[in-house]
Amino acid sequence: MQTWKEFEANELTHSAAHHLIAIYEVGLEYGGWARVSDIARELGITRGSVSINLRALKKRGWVDTDEHHMVKLSPKGLKAVQSVLAKKAVVKAFLTNVLNVPEPQAEIDSCKIEHLISQPTGEQLVHFMRFLVSGDPLAKQVLALFKDFHDQCPESKTCEVCQGHCLIEELQRAAL
Amino acid sequence: MQTWKEFEANELTHSAAHHLIAIYEVGLEYGGWARVSDIARELGITRGSVSINLRALKKRGWVDTDEHHMVKLSPKGLKAVQSVLAKKAVVKAFLTNVLNVPEPQAEIDSCKIEHLISQPTGEQLVHFMRFLVSGDPLAKQVLALFKDFHDQCPESKTCEVCQGHCLIEELQRAAL
């Protein structure tokens, strides 16, 4: 009913997630520490914005700071970053290697949804990808077959993502 | 580099998408027409909010109104709604029928990302699902096999979506 409102109820906003990622990336070269300026440069926003945003992240326990304004991910923050990065990577791998979505588009799409994927869904996608690279000959065959199927599909170029739900009803009837 | 900023650059916000969907849903029973109150009730927000939000949607050509304040999707708005609903449905079908994600979770996840999926990605996912229900015995076998694989996987219960990217590196090495 009101499922759509859960969008805002996320623990991590898109902006917050990328602040944490920026701290993580900068920290890789500086022993886990980052400065406001580095984060701002990494994100392409002003120092002022970062300064304000860090206040909220500190208050909620994602990051810590020392007396010299140096910023560091808290254990909780690090875990969140790893979870988000892993979700993004597995989604991107699925899009590029299974769905054959062009790399730039896969990068954009995975970046947009990385912080919105739930833990269960992320885990299942990991398992699915793990299955597909498990070496099982069937998996290889399927990927190859789908590539052919897709290349041959007459709707490949014109399909507008199933106007009017035709595909969905089809899927429901098939009930897999 | 600055890919993360494209999140805001979406043509449809989550809120806007659901306003359009609400108009669509209400309109199904009233020949395509909806009133502000109906939309507000459908979304669980106040009439005031809807009134203000509709102003922007009108200005950008997603909805039209007549002289009696009746609201209707423009052709462009209708197309957008169908695209979003189709993306949501195909994502949900993938999550539930392929990844075996529980229905409530699949509903939440698909709702969160429905408006963020690009057209190319949506189309490819449609083709993938179409392939899986094409009746090809190989497809059936794969789905069954993955179900087993997943049930047997010792990490099924504990995996934290691949802490530290181990899976990703694995996927890259495999290069599919």
Add this chain to the structure above:
DNA sequence: TCTTTTTGTTTGACATGCCAATCAAATGTC
């Protein structure tokens, strides 16, 4: 040491999107 640059913070502004409260006009009811 003196100057310049870099840095972090604060301020006022804007945009989105929600709320509650208020209001006028239209609609219903007696």
Add this chain to the structure above:
DNA sequence: GACATTTGATTGGCATGTCAAACAAAAAGA
């Protein structure tokens, strides 16, 4: 016709997240 309800719009408030501009303090260079 008179009163009550429903409806759409407006207002002021709050929260997030961005900017530009101004500021003090620290760091770097001469």
